Amino acid sequence: MLEYLNPEYLLQTFGQLFFAIACLMIFAETGLLAGFFLPGDSLLFALGLFIATGQIDVPLWLAVTLLAISAFAGDQTGYWIGRKLGPAVFNKPKSKLFKPENVEAAHRFFERYGSRAVILAHFVPIMRTFIPVSAGIAKLEWRKYTLYNLIGITAWAVGVTLLGAALGTNEWVRHNLELVLIGFVVISFIPIAIEVLRNWKKR
Numbered sequence: 001m002l003e004y005l006n007p008e009y010l011l012q013t014f015g016q017l018f019f020a021i022a023c024l025m026i027f028a029e030t031g032l033l034a035g036f037f038l039p040g041d042s043l044l045f046a047l048g049l050f051i052a053t054g055q056i057d058v059p060l061w062l063a064v065t066l067l068a069i070s071a072f073a074g075d076q077t078g079y080w081i082g083r084k085l086g087p088a089v090f091n092k093p094k095s096k097l098f099k100p101e102n103v104e105a106a107h108r109f110f111e112r113y114g115s116r117a118v119i120l121a122h123f124v125p126i127m128r129t130f131i132p133v134s135a136g137i138a139k140l141e142w143r144k145y146t147l148y149n150l151i152g153i154t155a156w157a158v159g160v161t162l163l164g165a166a167l168g169t170n171e172w173v174r175h176n177l178e179l180v181l182i183g184f185v186v187i188s189f190i191p192i193a194i195e196v197l198r199n200w201k202k203r
Contacts, residue, residue: 007046008177011055019056019063022047023070026157030128031074033081040128041160046177048164053174060165064158071122071157075132075149082136115140118148122156 011018022043029038044067050056051063113120118140121131135145167173173180 007043007050011046011050016057018050019047019058019066023066026067026070027074027077029074030071030132031077031081033078033129033133039125040156041123041125042182044157044160045164045180048161048166049168049173049177052165052168060162064161067161068153068157071153072149075153076146078129078132079136079142079145079149082133083139084136086133086137115144115148118145119152119155122152 007018007022010021014021025038025043026040029040047056047063047067048060051058051060056063117127117131118135121127132149
């Protein structure tokens, strides 16, 4: 795992400041289009484990609250980027990031699952970044989007962090954290792999 994306490395490097950095990373992944590569799932799991083992001195209830707020702020930012700037931002053929192809997958995901995509996208890397933008471009009603967004955040940011805290007392998990985090990344990309395979078979 790349060092600057490795929670253990970040904890050793920044100490207690790592939690604040993690909140910013969660915001960036869900709200800033350039943050699509950030490892939200493994980051949340590791934070829960670090809190449970006393390596991060933040109460668990406060941690999940701040992480949920960070994710909510990011999702709202992505939504309004899509609603106000989407068509213009993604109509740049020479740009490697801001081009229609990078949001088309999110559009297909959104069209397939409708409003539920806002909830489900939290558990799928890359979709976490582009679904809020896609919802904004589609002009999904803000109140409806926010409701589904809150449900998704609760299930994802709170749920995955609590899972990490619950398993943090397991000796095998603690001693093999990097392997567990890599497993998280692999599992989270399975839905994307399935979608790519389906599209390939249709050709």
